[in-house]
Each structure stands twice: as structure tokens, then as C-alpha cells.
Amino acid sequence: MSTSTTTSHTPEPEELPEGTPLATGTTTRPPRLIQNEVTTEIPVHLLFRDEPGPVSVPLKPDAPLKPAVVGRRQGTGEQPRLGHRAGPFRGRPVPRIDPELVERPARVLPGAAGVFAGVGGIAGCLATSWWAGVLPPLAVEALRLPAATGAGLGPEQWAAYAGAGALGLAGFGGLARGRTGRAFVLGLFGRYQGTVRRTGLLWVNPMLRRRRADVRLRHWRSEAIPAADANGVALRVAVLVVWRVRDTARALLGVEEHERYLRECVEAALARVPVEPPGGTRGATDAAGEALTRMVAADTAPVGLEVFSVQPVRVEYDPEVAAAMHRRRIAALDAQQRSVMLSSVVDSVEDTVTRLTVRGLVELDDHERGLLVRDLTVAFCSGRGEPA
Missing domain, CATH: 3.30.479.30 (Band 7 domain)
Incomplete structure (x- = not known):
């Protein structure tokens, strides 16, 4: 025995036209594209708002420019955006120098230290010569030294010569004169060691390379x-x-x-x-x-x-346009002068005709007034040396 089941078909909300009453007494809404969606109304002007966020301009020109982030507002649905930093060097290449390459004072000694070292080296060479017995007798008598034993030039004497000579060369070779408005830039094997801005007699390591710099205005x-x-x-x-x-x-x-x-x-x-x-x-x-x-x-x-x-x-x-620009300038000055002269002539003619008419010296109709104005204009222009 077959049993037939009768079911009632209720149309889905999207199949009913908008505004059709249902059994519950409600009205339909526009169909949802996504089930269980929750939407919020966002003002249209907020979707296209493009306000840059607060950024700080770097104090140093060689500091890297980083984009600033504009934060989202609560309840607006905005997403963070990247803003462009507007700095004084935007769009222009900024020279980048080694950050460690900054002027710093170099270590130097007073010139007296170099002089003493040089004199000590000379004295050491003389003492070694006296010790080896190769110092001339006249020098021995002048220095009032006792008679030398004449040990001769051996390894010890040559070592003493080398030490005394190195001391003298280092002492006198490192002397430098610092002048006002000049500076020394010192370098050792290509590495910057410092700058000397002191004046007077100085002693600088003779192994350092010196480069003069003019620091005056x-x-x-x-x-x-x-x-x-x-x-x-x-x-x-x-x-x-x-x-x-x-x-x-x-x-x-x-x-x-x-x-x-x-x-x-x-x-x-x-x-x-x-x-x-x-x-x-x-x-x-x-x-x-x-x-x-x-x-x-x-x-x-x-x-x-x-x-x-x-x-x-x-x-x-520029020589290529100088002649043309000179002619244009002369023409502009001439036109300006003519305009000023014409204004002066018109004012003078108007004043003359007005005085003659107001005082009753002449009675003029329109034709006579025009002739008088023409004659006065010609006379005034001729008096100023300009053609009518």
C-alpha cells in the first residue's frame, strides 16, 4: 500500500518580490549574497579620504625617508594606509658621505718636544762619534771632551748611530708651523687621523700625510x-x-x-x-x-x-639674442615714453579748451571745437619734439 505525503512548498525569500507579505506579517528584504553577513553603513566620503598622517621630517639630510602609516579610525572600517613623506629633499638626490668621516682634532705635541728630540739625536750622534774615536780633534777641543779611547766603528756604534739618527729625524721631521686660517688634514696609510687647527710651532708624527686646507672666509x-x-x-x-x-x-x-x-x-x-x-x-x-x-x-x-x-x-x-632683446627693450621704452607724452598732451588740450569755454572767451560749436583740439594737439606735440 503506497502512502502519499503531501508537503507544502513555501517560496524562498529571494523568490518573492520585494514587499510581499508573509504568514508572519513581515515584509521581505533584498536578498543577501552571503549568508549570516553583518554589514555596517560606511559614509562614502570616508572611503575616498586621503589625509596624510603625522610624520616627522628627519633632522639630517642623509637620514632615510620612511613611509608614515595612517591609522584606522574606530567604527569607520578604514584600513591602515601608507602615506608619502614630504621632506625638503623629496625628489632630489641627496649626497651621502661616510658617516664616520667627520672632522675631529688630531693628536699633536708642542714644537718644543720636536726640537728637544732633534737636538737629542744630534747630541747622540756626536757622542757616538766620540765613543768610536772618529770625532775630529778640533771638535773635541771645542766641546772640551776628554780624549777618546778609539774603540772604532763596531756593531754597537752603528746601532747607536741608527738610534740617534732616527731620533733626530723624527724630531726635526715632525716640526710644522700652524698658521691662522690654515689647517692640516692628517692621514696614515689612507685612513683619516684628524685635523690640526692649532697655530704656532707644532710637532706632528712624520709618518702621517699632511694636506693643507684653507679654512678662511x-x-x-x-x-x-x-x-x-x-x-x-x-x-x-x-x-x-x-x-x-x-x-x-x-x-x-x-x-x-x-x-x-x-x-x-x-x-x-x-x-x-x-x-x-x-x-x-x-x-x-x-x-x-x-x-x-x-x-x-x-x-x-x-x-x-x-x-x-x-x-x-x-x-x-646671451650674444645670440642680445641684439633682438636690445631692440625689443628700446621699442618698449619708446612706447612707454609715447604713452606718457600722449597722456600729457591730452590733459593739456582738455585743460585749455575747458578754460576757454568756461571763461567765455570763445563760443565754439562741435566742428570748431574739433578743429581747435586738433590744432592744439599738433602744437603741443611739436613743442615736445614729437611728430603729430
């Missing part, structure tokens, strides 16, 4: 360097640079030629900073000088140079 006036104004017109600019060596170790050992490096930095800055053309305002020239100073100082600081001022002292057009 110096100025350099360049030749004509190619540049351009704000409109891209080619110029030739001569600049005056006031600078000095601040860190002798980096200036002499960190770069091949620090003076040449300074010149190259000045040329590179002139290629990036627009210069006021001849006849420009003083304020624009001062602004260009300040921009050049900041740029060159930032480029040369990593190699131990301190730049105080970079100022244009002579600005002229």
Missing part, C-alpha cells in the same frame, strides 16, 4: 654662466659666492675637488632658478639671490662647505 667670482629668465630667454650671469670650509675631513676626503664641486653646484642652481633680466627690479634680483643661496648651501652642506651668499653681480643677454 673666501669669495669666488665666476665667469659668465649660462642661465635663463622666467620667460626662458637665454642669459649670461656672473655670480659672487662667499663661502668657507666648515668640515675639512669631508671637504678634502669626501669629494675629489671641493672647489670644483662648488662651481658645479652654482651652475646647476642657475639652471633651475630664473634670474631677472637686465633692467629688472631690485626685489626680483634679491629674491633670485636668496633662492640661489639656499639651493647651493643645501647641495654643498653634505661635503663640509658652508655657503653664506650667492648673488648675481652681472646679468646680460
Whole structure:
């Protein structure tokens, strides 16, 4: 016997149109794509918010730039993002020098120590000669020494000669004269040992290599360097640079030629900073000088140079465009002069016609007024030496 089971089919919520009442008296919702999902409403403007987080600019130019992380806000559903650090050297290559290559004082002795060592070496050589019996009789009498036994030159005498000679050479060979505004950069087998800025007579280890450095305030006036104004017109600019060596170790050992490096930095800055053309305002020239100073100082600081001022002292057009720019400038000045002269003539004619009319000296209709204005204009322009 077969038993048939009757089941009632209830449509799924997604099969019913939206808003259809169910048996429980509720209404349907839009179908869920994921079962058991829990969603929260997020404002649209938060999804596209792009605010950089708090970052700190490194104090040292050669410090690595690390991206800053923007934290998420509670309840907004935002995820942490990486922000870009905006520093003063972003987008520009920063010269990197060995961090251990920093100027430090070298160990030296007063010059008296070298003098005493040299004199001691000479005295040792004389004593050894007297001991070996090879000292001349005149020298023996002059020094009032007793008669030598004449032991001869043996191994002991040669060893004494070597020691005394080495002492004398080390004493006199290490003497150096320190002058104001000069410094010695010392190195031993290619390794930096220190800088001597002391003055007077000094004793320096004679095995160290000495390189002189000028640490005075110096100025350099360049030749004509190619540049351009704000409109891209080619110029030739001569600049005056006031600078000095601040860190002798980096200036002499960190770069091949620090003076040449300074010149190259000045040329590179002139290629990036627009210069006021001849006849420009003083304020624009001062602004260009300040921009050049900041740029060159930032480029040369990593190699131990301190730049105080970079100022244009002579600005002229490039020879290829000088004639054309000169004609344009003359035409602009002529047009300006004509405009000023015409304004003056018009004011004078207006004042003359107004006075004649107001005082009742003449009665003019429109035609006569036009003729009078024309005659007065011709007369005033002729009196100023300009054609009507």
C-alpha cells in the first residue's frame, strides 16, 4: 500500500518580490549574497579620504625617508594606509658621505718636544762619534771632551748611530708651523687621523700625510654662466659666492675637488632658478639671490662647505639674442615714453579748451571745437619734439 505525503512548498525569500507579505506579517528584504553577513553603513566620503598622517621630517639630510602609516579610525572600517613623506629633499638626490668621516682634532705635541728630540739625536750622534774615536780633534777641543779611547766603528756604534739618527729625524721631521686660517688634514696609510687647527710651532708624527686646507672666509667670482629668465630667454650671469670650509675631513676626503664641486653646484642652481633680466627690479634680483643661496648651501652642506651668499653681480643677454632683446627693450621704452607724452598732451588740450569755454572767451560749436583740439594737439606735440 503506497502512502502519499503531501508537503507544502513555501517560496524562498529571494523568490518573492520585494514587499510581499508573509504568514508572519513581515515584509521581505533584498536578498543577501552571503549568508549570516553583518554589514555596517560606511559614509562614502570616508572611503575616498586621503589625509596624510603625522610624520616627522628627519633632522639630517642623509637620514632615510620612511613611509608614515595612517591609522584606522574606530567604527569607520578604514584600513591602515601608507602615506608619502614630504621632506625638503623629496625628489632630489641627496649626497651621502661616510658617516664616520667627520672632522675631529688630531693628536699633536708642542714644537718644543720636536726640537728637544732633534737636538737629542744630534747630541747622540756626536757622542757616538766620540765613543768610536772618529770625532775630529778640533771638535773635541771645542766641546772640551776628554780624549777618546778609539774603540772604532763596531756593531754597537752603528746601532747607536741608527738610534740617534732616527731620533733626530723624527724630531726635526715632525716640526710644522700652524698658521691662522690654515689647517692640516692628517692621514696614515689612507685612513683619516684628524685635523690640526692649532697655530704656532707644532710637532706632528712624520709618518702621517699632511694636506693643507684653507679654512678662511673666501669669495669666488665666476665667469659668465649660462642661465635663463622666467620667460626662458637665454642669459649670461656672473655670480659672487662667499663661502668657507666648515668640515675639512669631508671637504678634502669626501669629494675629489671641493672647489670644483662648488662651481658645479652654482651652475646647476642657475639652471633651475630664473634670474631677472637686465633692467629688472631690485626685489626680483634679491629674491633670485636668496633662492640661489639656499639651493647651493643645501647641495654643498653634505661635503663640509658652508655657503653664506650667492648673488648675481652681472646679468646680460646671451650674444645670440642680445641684439633682438636690445631692440625689443628700446621699442618698449619708446612706447612707454609715447604713452606718457600722449597722456600729457591730452590733459593739456582738455585743460585749455575747458578754460576757454568756461571763461567765455570763445563760443565754439562741435566742428570748431574739433578743429581747435586738433590744432592744439599738433602744437603741443611739436613743442615736445614729437611728430603729430
